[in-house]
Amino acid sequence: MTALLIIVAAIAMAWILAYHRRSAPLWTACFAIGLGLVTAYSGWSRTLIVVLWVVLATLALFFNPTPVRRLLLGMPLLGLFRRILPQVSQTEQEALDAGTVWWDGELFSGRPDWAKLLAYPRPTLSAEERAFLGGPVEELCGMVNDWQITHELQDLPPHVWQYIKDRGFLGMIIPKRYGGLGFSALAHSEVVMKLSTRSGTVAVSVMVPNSLGPAELLLHYGTEEQKNHYLPRLAKGLEMPCFALTSPEAGSDAGAIPDFGIVCRGQWEGREVLGIRLTWEKRYITLGPVATLLGLAFRLYDPDGILGGEKNLGITLALIPTKTPGVHIGRRHLPLNQAFMNGPNWGKDVFVPMDCVIGGLAYVGQGWKMLVNCLAAGRSISLPAASTASAKMGALTTGAYGRVRQQFRLSVGRFEGVEEAIARIGGNAYIMEAARVMTAGAIDLGEKPSVISAIVKYHLTERGRQLIIDAMDVHAGKGICMGPSNYLARAYQAAPVAITVEGANILTRTMIIFGQGAIRGHPYVLKEIEATKERNLRKALADFDAAFFGHVAFVASNKARALWMGLTGARFVQAPGDRHTRRYYQQLTRLSSAFAFTADIAMFVLGGALKRRERLSARLGDILSNLYLASCALKRYEDDGRQEDDLPFLHWALADTLWRIEEAFHGFFENLPNRVVAWQLRWLMFPRGREFGPPRDRLGAQVVGLLLAPGPARERLTRGAYIPQAENEPVAILEAALRAVIAAEPIGAKIRQARDTGAISGRYADDMVEEACAKGVITQEEKAAMDRAKNLRRKAIMVDDFPKDLGKTEIYQTTEPVTFEALRRSAAAGKA
Numbered sequence: 001m002t003a004l005l006i007i008v009a010a011i012a013m014a015w016i017l018a019y020h021r022r023s024a025p026l027w028t029a030c031f032a033i034g035l036g037l038v039t040a041y042s043g044w045s046r047t048l049i050v051v052l053w054v055v056l057a058t059l060a061l062f063f064n065p066t067p068v069r070r071l072l073l074g075m076p077l078l079g080l081f082r083r084i085l086p087q088v089s090q091t092e093q094e095a096l097d098a099g100t101v102w103w104d105g106e107l108f109s110g111r112p113d114w115a116k117l118l119a120y121p122r123p124t125l126s127a128e129e130r131a132f133l134g135g136p137v138e139e140l141c142g143m144v145n146d147w148q149i150t151h152e153l154q155d156l157p158p159h160v161w162q163y164i165k166d167r168g169f170l171g172m173i174i175p176k177r178y179g180g181l182g183f184s185a186l187a188h189s190e191v192v193m194k195l196s197t198r199s200g201t202v203a204v205s206v207m208v209p210n211s212l213g214p215a216e217l218l219l220h221y222g223t224e225e226q227k228n229h230y231l232p233r234l235a236k237g238l239e240m241p242c243f244a245l246t247s248p249e250a251g252s253d254a255g256a257i258p259d260f261g262i263v264c265r266g267q268w269e270g271r272e273v274l275g276i277r278l279t280w281e282k283r284y285i286t287l288g289p290v291a292t293l294l295g296l297a298f299r300l301y302d303p304d305g306i307l308g309g310e311k312n313l314g315i316t317l318a319l320i321p322t323k324t325p326g327v328h329i330g331r332r333h334l335p336l337n338q339a340f341m342n343g344p345n346w347g348k349d350v351f352v353p354m355d356c357v358i359g360g361l362a363y364v365g366q367g368w369k370m371l372v373n374c375l376a377a378g379r380s381i382s383l384p385a386a387s388t389a390s391a392k393m394g395a396l397t398t399g400a401y402g403r404v405r406q407q408f409r410l411s412v413g414r415f416e417g418v419e420e421a422i423a424r425i426g427g428n429a430y431i432m433e434a435a436r437v438m439t440a441g442a443i444d445l446g447e448k449p450s451v452i453s454a455i456v457k458y459h460l461t462e463r464g465r466q467l468i469i470d471a472m473d474v475h476a477g478k479g480i481c482m483g484p485s486n487y488l489a490r491a492y493q494a495a496p497v498a499i500t501v502e503g504a505n506i507l508t509r510t511m512i513i514f515g516q517g518a519i520r521g522h523p524y525v526l527k528e529i530e531a532t533k534e535r536n537l538r539k540a541l542a543d544f545d546a547a548f549f550g551h552v553a554f555v556a557s558n559k560a561r562a563l564w565m566g567l568t569g570a571r572f573v574q575a576p577g578d579r580h581t582r583r584y585y586q587q588l589t590r591l592s593s594a595f596a597f598t599a600d601i602a603m604f605v606l607g608g609a610l611k612r613r614e615r616l617s618a619r620l621g622d623i624l625s626n627l628y629l630a631s632c633a634l635k636r637y638e639d640d641g642r643q644e645d646d647l648p649f650l651h652w653a654l655a656d657t658l659w660r661i662e663e664a665f666h667g668f669f670e671n672l673p674n675r676v677v678a679w680q681l682r683w684l685m686f687p688r689g690r691e692f693g694p695p696r697d698r699l700g701a702q703v704v705g706l707l708l709a710p711g712p713a714r715e716r717l718t719r720g721a722y723i724p725q726a727e728n729e730p731v732a733i734l735e736a737a738l739r740a741v742i743a744a745e746p747i748g749a750k751i752r753q754a755r756d757t758g759a760i761s762g763r764y765a766d767d768m769v770e771e772a773c774a775k776g777v778i779t780q781e782e783k784a785a786m787d788r789a790k791n792l793r794r795k796a797i798m799v800d801d802f803p804k805d806l807g808k809t810e811i812y813q814t815t816e817p818v819t820f821e822a823l824r825r826s827a828a829a830g831k832a
């Protein structure tokens with residue numbers, strides 16, 4: 001009995017020490033004290049006591065950072081790791097080295113420090129940035145007509161291009177000292193978002209020069225001369241930039257570009273200079289057809305050793321004026337009817353001086369590193385902002401349309417089937433905005449969160465795609481018939497563009513998020529890899545010893561934590577938050593431990609093969625991503641001042657992310673090839689079986705309630721969107737119809753009641769209104785409100801129709817051949 005008690009006490013002590021991640025010396029001290037007590041009071045045989053002390057001393061020797069451990073365990077393990085660690089290519093290594101680890105590191109730790117999350121300052125705009133959003137951005141939104149841009153002109157009208165350039169839209173990331181606006185990441189994101197709620201084409205035309213491209217690269221790597229020359233010109237739109245990486249044979253595998261340059265001497269402006277002879281073929285290049293400055297990625301070779309070093313110098317980036325002889329700016333692509341400029345370009349044996357290399361000779365061959373280092377900022381801002389814009393407009397218009405549109409004498413948004421779609425819209429819009437703002441805030445804190453940027457790129461574009469599909473489904477025919485009144489269809493068309501660019505989504509999910517996260521975000525893996533590369537044996541051994549045994553303790557701790565929290569439903573975990581949110585913090589802490597443990601086991605069992613088992617890696621990435629999105633939603637709730645009205649959105653967001661996390665875990669367990677390990681993992685991580693489920697129907701109905709009527713929660717959900725006020729604007733009509741329909745509802749109820757009691761007899765709605773007014777059931781004002789609701793509802797549900805030639809003759813109104821030039825001229829004349 002005593003023996004059993006002692007064993008149970010020892011296990012409990014080990015569990016507590018592991019759970020709290022206590023140091024090896026503390027473990028040693030605790031067990032030494034315990035064994036001392038056993039020695040003094042247990043009455044066990046002297047031989048057994050001596051054996052136990054010997055076992056403890058031996059374990060202490062190996063669990064503490066002693067020279068013996070280093071020699072007997074560390075040395076052979078270091079040799080083993082050097083042999084078995086998968087080879088990392090140079091491009092992979094550069095991607096791994098790029099950027100910073102931020103909140104993703106906490107989620108990987110198995111014990112996220114929620115106080116840290118809540119202490120991150122709430123991202124805010126400066127007065128100047130707010131003025132820009134309320135001034136030029138609002139004005140630009142007001143001056144554009146997306147139907148004219150995408151259907152009639154297939155370009156921005158000239159006066160819009162000019163306004164964009166004159167007001168500095170193309171230089172938001174360029175500091176003021178170079179004539180740019182020097183905006184924060186949040187402001188940049190807000191501008192792109194607001195523009196996207198009005199016109200995707202305008203937003204992309206503004207977004208691209210502010211994302212990864214010439215300006216960003218110059219800011220980080222340009223020589224002073226290059227910065228002083230180009231940045232002021234880019235800021236004012238005197239140069240139109242594009243950045244060309246993708247070629248027909250190298251899309252996702254961008255590191256494999258075949259485009260090349262040869263170091264040589266050649267003639268430039270009448271002088272012989274050192275330069276590069278370039279040959280390339282690029283496609284899909286945004287702003288390419290109108291660019292004056294081509295950012296080009298190519299492989300540089302120095303076969304004659306002119307630079308005195310390697311012959312294959314690696315990927316290099318250059319800025320080439322498009323007027324350079326031999327540069328061919330081809331025609332245009334038409335990406336899903338979006339009218340932003342996009343096209344191919346190429347050149348053969350085009351000579352440019354060495355000064356064209358961004359950063360000059362010092363950065364020759366450094367192109368890949370430069371790109372991946374700069375990728376995080378743009379990827380964290382542009383597409384998340386554009387996707388969130390669709391989400392906001394989808395939520396705003398679908399909520400209104402769901403109320404205004406009636407079938408079977410009921411607003412369609414009240415039908416349970418439609419409710420399911422609208423609830424998803426509300427919940428997704430809340431999550432997306434939360435992640436957009438928190439991630440932009442990270443950039444403003446000086447982070448370059450490479451893994452998080454991949455998470456928001458993938459998950460916001462995917463949720464955005466689902467959201468716009470739901471919005472289209474609810475709008476049905478109204479969403480499908482194209483024309484100036486259709487405020488959804490272009491965003492629906494554009495969704496796959498966001499999915500494809502800046503790293504196509506399948507690749508981002510399956511290779512990047514966990515593939516990069518497991519090494520970057522994990523507290524020990526990168527340190528272990530770096531130790532194996534260290535040439536100084538003494539240092540390698542010390543580093544490896546600390547990393548490897550730290551890792552072992554980390555795994556043990558996560559196992560103890562995940563199992564305990566799984567058994568207890570994480571109810572004893574210390575957590576911040578209020579009565580609505582505390583449980584979520586507890587559950588996320590538990591799932592973070594389970595994730596950290598499962599990730600380690602996956603790496604241990606699969607080793608280098610995990611890289612190729614993309615579907616397994618993707619599921620681990622899904623867990624990490626949803627932990628991040630859930631954190632963002634909780635942070636938003638706090639930053640917004642714990643708005644009670646928003647709770648249905650928050651609960652939906654957390655229910656959805658927790659459920660997806662659990663699904664991803666089970667998908668992983670079900671597909672792990674080692675079935676014994678899979679079975680154990682499932683039991684250890686989810687000892688009580690499945691616990692989470694998709695958001696409940698009743699919760700969905702509450703979310704829908706918030707979207708089907710104007711109110712503070714709906715306003716907060718759609719804040720930052722451009723909501724036109726002019727009476728003929730389709731979205732303004734819909735909003736007016738929503739208000740009018742709501743105002744008319746009690747009047748309609750009064751009329752129906754009068755009909756039911758026989759006070760009025762009219763069979764048709766219009767007759768009843770007349771009769772009710774005539775018989776004094778409703779007042780003249782109430783009749784006017786009914787008429788107004790009827791008229792606005794009719795306007796809101798109508799779609800465009802066109803002459804049989806789809807209005808071509810009417811649109812173009814020109815006897816000249818229809819060319820873009822002619823169209824631009826006619827648009828400019830229209831403006832004048």
Ligand SMILES: Cc1cc2nc3c(=O)[nH]c(=O)nc-3n(C[C@H](O)[C@H](O)[C@H](O)COP(=O)(O)OP(=O)(O)OC[C@H]3O[C@@H](n4cnc5c(N)ncnc54)[C@H](O)[C@@H]3O)c2cc1C
Pocket residue numbers: 242243244245246250251252253283284285286287335342497500501502503504505506507508510511614
């Ligand atoms: C409208 C538009 C604008 C663009 N603008 C620019 C620009 O300005 N500059 C520029 O340089 N490029 C630009 N691009 C190119 C863009 O970055 C590429 O389209 C993108 O990298 C994908 O390349 P791809 O289309 O050739 O697809 P592919 O590489 O052919 O991929 C096909 C599919 O395979 C998947 N896949 C590929 N490899 C893997 C893998 N290892 N694991 C899992 N899945 C994988 C991809 O996810 C994708 O689903 C633009 C593209 C478009 C469509």
